[in-house]
Amino acid sequence: MNPTIKILQSHRSIRKFTDQPIDARLLDDILSAGQSAATSSFIQATTVIRIGDSDKRNALVELTGGQKYVASCAEFFVLCADLHRNQQQVLELGERPDYHWTEQFLAATVDVGLFAQNMVIAAQSAGLGVCYIGGIRNHPEQVSEMLKLPDLVYPVFGLCLGYPDQNPDKKPRLPLTAVVHQDSYNLSDSVKADIVKYDDAVKAYYIDRTQGQLEVSWSQQMAKQAAGQSRPFMRNFLENKGFMRK
Amino acid sequence: MNPTIKILQSHRSIRKFTDQPIDARLLDDILSAGQSAATSSFIQATTVIRIGDSDKRNALVELTGGQKYVASCAEFFVLCADLHRNQQQVLELGERPDYHWTEQFLAATVDVGLFAQNMVIAAQSAGLGVCYIGGIRNHPEQVSEMLKLPDLVYPVFGLCLGYPDQNPDKKPRLPLTAVVHQDSYNLSDSVKADIVKYDDAVKAYYIDRTQGQLEVSWSQQMAKQAAGQSRPFMRNFLENKGFMRK
Numbered sequence: 001m002n003p004t005i006k007i008l009q010s011h012r013s014i015r016k017f018t019d020q021p022i023d024a025r026l027l028d029d030i031l032s033a034g035q036s037a038a039t040s041s042f043i044q045a046t047t048v049i050r051i052g053d054s055d056k057r058n059a060l061v062e063l064t065g066g067q068k069y070v071a072s073c074a075e076f077f078v079l080c081a082d083l084h085r086n087q088q089q090v091l092e093l094g095e096r097p098d099y100h101w102t103e104q105f106l107a108a109t110v111d112v113g114l115f116a117q118n119m120v121i122a123a124q125s126a127g128l129g130v131c132y133i134g135g136i137r138n139h140p141e142q143v144s145e146m147l148k149l150p151d152l153v154y155p156v157f158g159l160c161l162g163y164p165d166q167n168p169d170k171k172p173r174l175p176l177t178a179v180v181h182q183d184s185y186n187l188s189d190s191v192k193a194d195i196v197k198y199d200d201a202v203k204a205y206y207i208d209r210t211q212g213q214l215e216v217s218w219s220q221q222m223a224k225q226a227a228g229q230s231r232p233f234m235r236n237f238l239e240n241k242g243f244m245r246k
Numbered sequence: 247m248n249p250t251i252k253i254l255q256s257h258r259s260i261r262k263f264t265d266q267p268i269d270a271r272l273l274d275d276i277l278s279a280g281q282s283a284a285t286s287s288f289i290q291a292t293t294v295i296r297i298g299d300s301d302k303r304n305a306l307v308e309l310t311g312g313q314k315y316v317a318s319c320a321e322f323f324v325l326c327a328d329l330h331r332n333q334q335q336v337l338e339l340g341e342r343p344d345y346h347w348t349e350q351f352l353a354a355t356v357d358v359g360l361f362a363q364n365m366v367i368a369a370q371s372a373g374l375g376v377c378y379i380g381g382i383r384n385h386p387e388q389v390s391e392m393l394k395l396p397d398l399v400y401p402v403f404g405l406c407l408g409y410p411d412q413n414p415d416k417k418p419r420l421p422l423t424a425v426v427h428q429d430s431y432n433l434s435d436s437v438k439a440d441i442v443k444y445d446d447a448v449k450a451y452y453i454d455r456t457q458g459q460l461e462v463s464w465s466q467q468m469a470k471q472a473a474g475q476s477r478p479f480m481r482n483f484l485e486n487k488g489f490m491r492k
Contacts (some may be wrong), residue, residue, distance in 0.1 A: 004371035097472030113359020125250035226343035
């Protein structure tokens with residue numbers, strides 16, 4: 001196994017960072033790695049807002065549900081899906097582009113995922129730790145206002161970067177049999193049996209990690225996760241921003 | 247710059263592959279790298295359909311708009327956003343999960359992006375070439391039928407892997423000033439001036455690459471890309487699949 005694959009396979013989220021800043025040159029390399037990712041039809045729909053302002057950092061801690069490392073990490077970025085830039089360029093050519101299609105929302109969102117994951121791998125290859133912050137979507141309107149995001153730009157997630165001050169265990173993943181299917185979709189009884197075994201492994205992981213305080217399987221976590229409403233404002237928010245109106 | 251960052255920054259899409267197969271062990275490493283990516287709230291919403299069947303490969307060439315390398319690459323995968331697996335697990339616990347929220351569609355789609363980009367980097371680190379196939383969304387219903395994708399599963403993109411039989415130039419990306427903003431969104435005149443320069447660089451890239459046959463700026467490409475309807479069936483397709491109904 002080569003060193004890059006080793007880095008990829010050893011990912012854990014880091015939520016505690018040292019004070020060490022990130023060298024400007026390394027930061028450029030990380031961002032440039034992000035930009036080098038594939039982009040759907042060359043749309044390049046990612047915009048990265050780098051948050052240095054400490055008032056904004058503190059406000060973002062609250063807006064993301066009290067995640068203090070949003071303030072304490074060396075670098076915090078809000079990764080946005082951006083079709084506004086394209087729209088402006090196309091308008092200047094005298095055309096009337098239409099960016100309201102669900103397909104465009106989808107493509108822009110995927111673009112951001114590929115860009116961000118390249119940033120993550122670049123950062124980890126240099127010894128940094130990372131944490132994605134989906135909580136940026138807890139209050140997307142307030143985040144958009146604070147960061148002055150125009151129409152056709154929305155915050156997909158945040159990203160913390162910094163030197164790790166903790167060394168958590170890797171979380172076990174679903175068995176490959178459940179995730180990789182041959183030629184067609186397959187959730188057979190044998191695959192389901194593998195998931196049952198996996199549920200036990202996840203339980204054991206939590207028991208070990210919490211000295212027996214927490215005992216929860218993956219399926220139980222998924223049940224909790226899918227109970228109730230899931231950011232029920234999201235569709236309206238996105239449509240108001242000009243996305244996926246049709 | 248370390249070797250991993252070098253790999254990240256040297257990405258190009260490969261559309262011509264040699265006949266050399268991919269070693270089974272390397273393939274496992276690539277898939278396991280994909281699984282190791284971060285996942286929103288541990289949902290692990292990615293399912294990979296590996297297409298070995300040559301009839302299906304050939305059908306997918308047609309369904310993706312005649313991209314022959316979908317058949318000729320060593321490995322072709324359809325990367326799916328999958329909340330069906332979670333739904334089944336949660337139903338078995340006697341709960342009644344609701345997966346119709348736009349937020350869940352979004353989180354699952356991002357999960358697939360991170361998973362796939364890890365596969366891509368693992369593959370490239372081992373000397374393989376890759377090509378994302380967004381064209382899998384040209385006919386998502388037919389693809390879903392062929393691959394027997396149940397409700398709450400949709401094909402996000404395809405992915406070709408194989409040993410490269412071409413060595414294309416790297417495509418120039420937007421200037422960092424346009425893509426990375428400090429503390430709030432910024433599409434100022436100075437940034438727009440950078441994009442004008444970039445438009446010239448893209449033109450030069452195409453002139454050079456096509457011996458003067460093609461002379462097109464990025465903004466002109468974006469105008470062409472945004473003219474007309476963009477997979478107008480996508481919203482209905484996704485809603486029919488159970489996604490983003492609210």
